[in-house]
Amino acid sequence: MEFFERFAIPHPSPMIYASMVAIGLTVIAIIAGLTYFKKWGYLWREWLTTVDHKKIGIMYIISALLMLFRGGADAVMMRLQTSVPDNTFLDAQHYNEVFTTHGVVMIIFMAMAFIIGLMNFIVPLQIGARDVAFPRLNAISFWLYFAGAMLFNISFVIGGSPDAGWTNYYPLANNEFSPSVGVNYYNWALQISGIGTLITGINFIATILKMRAPGMKLMKMPMFTWTALITNLIIVFAFPVLTVAILMGTLDRQFATNFFTTTAGGSDMMWANLFWFWGHPEVYILILPAFGIYSEIIATFSQRNLYGYKSMVGSIVIISTLSFLVWVHHFFTMGQGALTNSIFSITTMAIAVPTGIKIFNWLLTMWKGKIRFTVPMLYSVGFIPLFTIGGVTGVMLAMASADYQYHNTMFLVAHFHNTIIPGVVFAMIAGLTYWWPKMFGFMLNEKIGKWGFWFMTIGFCFAFFPMYITGLDGQARRMYTYSEASGFGPLNMLSFFGAGLMAISFIIIVYNIYYSFRYSPRNVGDDPWNARSLEWATHNPVPEYNFAIAPQVKSSEAFWDYKKNGHQLFKGDIKDIHMPNNSGQPIIMAGLFFIFGFSFVFYIWAGVIISGIGILACLVYRSFEKDDGHHIHVQEIKETEEKFGGAKK
Amino acid sequence: MKLKLVLLSLVFTITTVLTGCESILVLDPKGPQAETTANVIWISIITMSFVVITVMVLLIIVLLRYRASKQPDDYEPPHIEGNPIVEGIIVGVPILIVAFLSVVSVQSLYKVEATPEGYEDQEPLTIYASSSNWKWHFSYPEQDIETVNYVFIPTDRAVEFKLYSYGPITSFWIPQLAGQKYAMADMVTTINLAAEAPGDYMGRNANFSGEGFAQMKFNVTALSPDEFDTWVEEIKSTAKPLTEEKFNELLEPGHLGQLTFTGTHLGFSPPPEMKMEDMNMEDMEDMENMEDMH
Numbered sequence: 001m002e003f004f005e006r007f008a009i010p011h012p013s014p015m016i017y018a019s020m021v022a023i024g025l026t027v028i029a030i031i032a033g034l035t036y037f038k039k040w041g042y043l044w045r046e047w048l049t050t051v052d053h054k055k056i057g058i059m060y061i062i063s064a065l066l067m068l069f070r071g072g073a074d075a076v077m078m079r080l081q082t083s084v085p086d087n088t089f090l091d092a093q094h095y096n097e098v099f100t101t102h103g104v105v106m107i108i109f110m111a112m113a114f115i116i117g118l119m120n121f122i123v124p125l126q127i128g129a130r131d132v133a134f135p136r137l138n139a140i141s142f143w144l145y146f147a148g149a150m151l152f153n154i155s156f157v158i159g160g161s162p163d164a165g166w167t168n169y170y171p172l173a174n175n176e177f178s179p180s181v182g183v184n185y186y187n188w189a190l191q192i193s194g195i196g197t198l199i200t201g202i203n204f205i206a207t208i209l210k211m212r213a214p215g216m217k218l219m220k221m222p223m224f225t226w227t228a229l230i231t232n233l234i235i236v237f238a239f240p241v242l243t244v245a246i247l248m249g250t251l252d253r254q255f256a257t258n259f260f261t262t263t264a265g266g267s268d269m270m271w272a273n274l275f276w277f278w279g280h281p282e283v284y285i286l287i288l289p290a291f292g293i294y295s296e297i298i299a300t301f302s303q304r305n306l307y308g309y310k311s312m313v314g315s316i317v318i319i320s321t322l323s324f325l326v327w328v329h330h331f332f333t334m335g336q337g338a339l340t341n342s343i344f345s346i347t348t349m350a351i352a353v354p355t356g357i358k359i360f361n362w363l364l365t366m367w368k369g370k371i372r373f374t375v376p377m378l379y380s381v382g383f384i385p386l387f388t389i390g391g392v393t394g395v396m397l398a399m400a401s402a403d404y405q406y407h408n409t410m411f412l413v414a415h416f417h418n419t420i421i422p423g424v425v426f427a428m429i430a431g432l433t434y435w436w437p438k439m440f441g442f443m444l445n446e447k448i449g450k451w452g453f454w455f456m457t458i459g460f461c462f463a464f465f466p467m468y469i470t471g472l473d474g475q476a477r478r479m480y481t482y483s484e485a486s487g488f489g490p491l492n493m494l495s496f497f498g499a500g501l502m503a504i505s506f507i508i509i510v511y512n513i514y515y516s517f518r519y520s521p522r523n524v525g526d527d528p529w530n531a532r533s534l535e536w537a538t539h540n541p542v543p544e545y546n547f548a549i550a551p552q553v554k555s556s557e558a559f560w561d562y563k564k565n566g567h568q569l570f571k572g573d574i575k576d577i578h579m580p581n582n583s584g585q586p587i588i589m590a591g592l593f594f595i596f597g598f599s600f601v602f603y604i605w606a607g608v609i610i611s612g613i614g615i616l617a618c619l620v621y622r623s624f625e626k627d628d629g630h631h632i633h634v635q636e637i638k639e640t641e642e643k644f645g646g647a648k649k
Numbered sequence: 650m651k652l653k654l655v656l657l658s659l660v661f662t663i664t665t666v667l668t669g670c671e672s673i674l675v676l677d678p679k680g681p682q683a684e685t686t687a688n689v690i691w692i693s694i695i696t697m698s699f700v701v702i703t704v705m706v707l708l709i710i711v712l713l714r715y716r717a718s719k720q721p722d723d724y725e726p727p728h729i730e731g732n733p734i735v736e737g738i739i740v741g742v743p744i745l746i747v748a749f750l751s752v753v754s755v756q757s758l759y760k761v762e763a764t765p766e767g768y769e770d771q772e773p774l775t776i777y778a779s780s781s782n783w784k785w786h787f788s789y790p791e792q793d794i795e796t797v798n799y800v801f802i803p804t805d806r807a808v809e810f811k812l813y814s815y816g817p818i819t820s821f822w823i824p825q826l827a828g829q830k831y832a833m834a835d836m837v838t839t840i841n842l843a844a845e846a847p848g849d850y851m852g853r854n855a856n857f858s859g860e861g862f863a864q865m866k867f868n869v870t871a872l873s874p875d876e877f878d879t880w881v882e883e884i885k886s887t888a889k890p891l892t893e894e895k896f897n898e899l900l901e902p903g904h905l906g907q908l909t910f911t912g913t914h915l916g917f918s919p920p921p922e923m924k925m926e927d928m929n930m931e932d933m934e935d936m937e938n939m940e941d942m943h
């Protein structure tokens with residue numbers, strides 16, 4: 001392809017031009033607004049250079065919400081296109097780009113980011129730490145993620161989006177069949193944000209293993225922290241596989257190697273294996289923290305301790321191990337024969353056992369409880385039956401002989417949305433609502449929140465249940481259209497209707513944030529939910545140093561002990577607190593990574609070399625930098641604590 | 650009242666879905682392989698409904714009985730760590746269910762991978778099905794004919810499709826006759842099936858393969874063996890021969906409609922050498938050992 005052809009505007013249509021103008025105007029508006037209100041300094045000092053885990057968590061969540069809207073717009077476009085037979089709203093190529101973008105954005109840049117954002121905010125608080133183990137690295141993780149996300153998101157106006165599916169199978173993804181720069185974007189965006197994720201994994205393992213409050217043995221950690229620990233272990237084992245696979249793909253596309261070619265000794269099947277060796281653990285990276293969130297919420301609003309704590313821990317450990325032993329179930333149909341498929345069929349079904357244990361433990365937690373139906377609890381209660389349906393359809397897919405019929409159909413699409421939406425998305429919203437007062441010191445409106453919940457749940461059922469039927473009726477996934485004679489029309493229209501309800505629900509949720517920001521009372525106190533775990537033992541919103549005095553813990557429900565059993569959490573006097581300094585390096589380095597990735601996508605070697613040298617220079621500079629952090633002095637801590645109505649004892 | 654309504658609508662949906670099954674392709678099999686998978690699907694649906702209903706019933710009971718609004722203000726929920734018997738049940742029952750389904754899964758797998766039941770002593774009809782962007786080529790080596798985007802097969806005869814691809818990975822699927830199998834450029838895979846009722850069946854590529862994917866369908870017609878033979882004769886006397894030049898033209902990306910030729914491309918453009926079976930020598934040996942044991 002000619003050099004300049006690569007930059008061509010894909011699908012030159014009014015819609016694309018309108019979005020380009022909209023992007024331009026938004027950027028100008030933001031810049032003008034910041035300048036007019038003189039907020040540049042504030043933004044730089046307080047947010048862009050921060051190393052505070054709480055602020056980084058909030059930035060992750062804001063970015064994830066933006067990505068949710070990007071991915072959601074894609075989803076509505078797809079459902080609109082397929083709502084009636086032979087529709088021409090999108091053409092095949094455009095539809096292919098839209099579903100590829102949707103998959104990548106939702107999994108990598110939305111769900112992962114949201115979950116990591118919540119982990120960032122909550123885990124250090126739940127273990128009574130001042131921050132994560134490596135605060136500077138944490139900022140680098142975030143900014144690398146952000147750079148990757150931005151790189152991915154500009155693809156649809158500069159050069160064209162990837163169009164080989166989020167699974168990006170070779171040889172479809174090689175230069176012959178995907179000649180545009182789309183798959184290069186896929187490679188570099190995932191590579192850059194993947195490095196960030198891997199760093200997060202290491203950071204959180206170190207944090208959870210080394211920085212727990214005195215008395216908090218491993219078996220006394222709150223359940224969300226347990227799931228975070230296991231999730232980050234999975235990240236550390238799984239992400240390097242993705243890194244290497246994507247590197248091989250990049251070499252194939254940009255340096256003419258033959259890793260995934262079908263000739264010259266390459267193997268397209270190797271990509272499928274490597275991708276899913278990462279990909280299956282990836283879905284558990286998403287769902288385990290969600291399980292942790294539900295465990296916290298269900299215990300709090302049943303006003304009971306979590307039933308079967310030990311078996312909960314045991315089951316997540318077993319799930320994490322099994323999640324590395326099932327990847328072949330994503331391509332039972334590759335022809336490996338009955339024996340291989342039998343083995344992977346059984347390992348896959350085995351995952352249902354620990355998952356089932358967890359479902360029953362949640363039910364037993366509510367047993368003899370005193371259940372309050374707040375918004376977070378509604379999502380958790382909705383999660384149980386809906387996720388069960390997703391789980392059992394997973395077991396159906398795991399029966400390999402039957403999977404020959406489900407594979408690549410709408411049935412599969414229904415399955416994984418049935419696990420990811422009630423599983424992960426519900427958990428995100430429930431967790432955000434639950435911890436919102438911790439983050440901002442006021443509550444989200446319950447009434448509006450409940451409207452959001454009902455729209456979401458009913459919309460979900462309408463959007464995805466029909467797909468089980470059309471899948472069994474022969475509707476393959478990823479078809480941009482179908483004929484009238486196929487008879488898929490009415491059920492697809494129903495799906496579109498459901499998608500519409502879900503879109504309304506997201507709008508309601510955003511409106512709720514706006515409404516509560518303006519009208520919610522600010523003096524909610526430190527324990528608005530009558531909660532149980534340690535993060536609630538400090539103030540709302542959390543002061544910079546988290547806890548004035550490091551807490552002493554004797555169970556997984558330290559705050560409950562403090563409230564009900566007279567356990568003394570904070571012993572001793574307030575002392576100076578040592579905190580890390582802010583730094584502009586992470587965002588600068590991520591900016592260089594962005595240029596590096598962008599240049600690589602378009603084969604601009606000068607850009608690659610210059611930004612590459614820049615990245616190395618940052619690393620060298622950091623190695624020789626002396627930065628001992630700073631102290632928050634007793635006087636200042638006391639003043640802050642006074643503002644919250646005195647230090648806790 | 651509300652509950653009744655819910656129950657009523659539940660019964661209503663279930664009956665409509667069940668009566669609708671007649672026309673749902675996968676659940677309306679026309680051959681032994683698809684019948685095996687349809688049975689597996691029914692067994693799993695029934696077992697899994699049991700699981701879903703149990704969870705829902707328990708959830709409803711718990712929510713109704715332990716709502717805060719149903720309880721005295723001073724009720725303090727107890728602290729319960731766990732109970733070995735209860736936990737034994739919630740581990741044990743899922744294990745039993747999974748064990749049962751594993752047996753069904755493994756047995757049916759060996760069944761659908763083998764020559765269809767009842768046709769073992771028959772020489773199967775071999776057809777090479779290869780995909781290119783975005784069409785299917787069917788080569789009949791015995792009959793020495795080739796078709797594009799449609800395939801005729803005799804009823805009540807084992808048919809062995811040998812699959813490979815001139816491009817992206819595709820997935821060969823005739824829902825009413827058998828489940829899918831990938832067609833790949835570096836390997837030949839096999840689907841065994843048989844049609845037991847004459848008729849036209851929908852076949853398609855189920856694996857996304859680029860721009861023309863949605864239209865990458867083919868038509869399967871099952872005819873009585875006599876009619877099949879007549880059809881072959883007819884083609885031999887009417888169709889033009891397939892030349893290498895013509896075949897390369899066919900491989901160009903695009904859609905073609907249905908075409909018919911005498912001769913096949915197997916001679917000048919042979920299928921990939923490697924067979925999945927060679928890769929799985931160990932599987933094969935294990936299978937042989939198992940047979941020896943009988």
Ligand code: HEM
Nearest residue numbers: 283287329330348352391394395397398407408416419420
């Ligand atoms: C009981 C637990 C589960 C079982 C037995 C199970 C089983 C399966 C199987 C066998 C497939 C492959 C089907 C095919 O391609 O033909 C699959 C696909 C998938 N599952 Fe699950 N699953 C389970 C839970 C989950 C969870 C918790 C998630 C996510 C949070 C999830 C997300 C997915 C995704 C994203 C795919 C396919 C993606 C794609 O092909 O694009 N599953 N599952």
Ligand SMILES: [Cu+2]
Nearest residue numbers: 280327329330
């Ligand atoms: Cu999987």
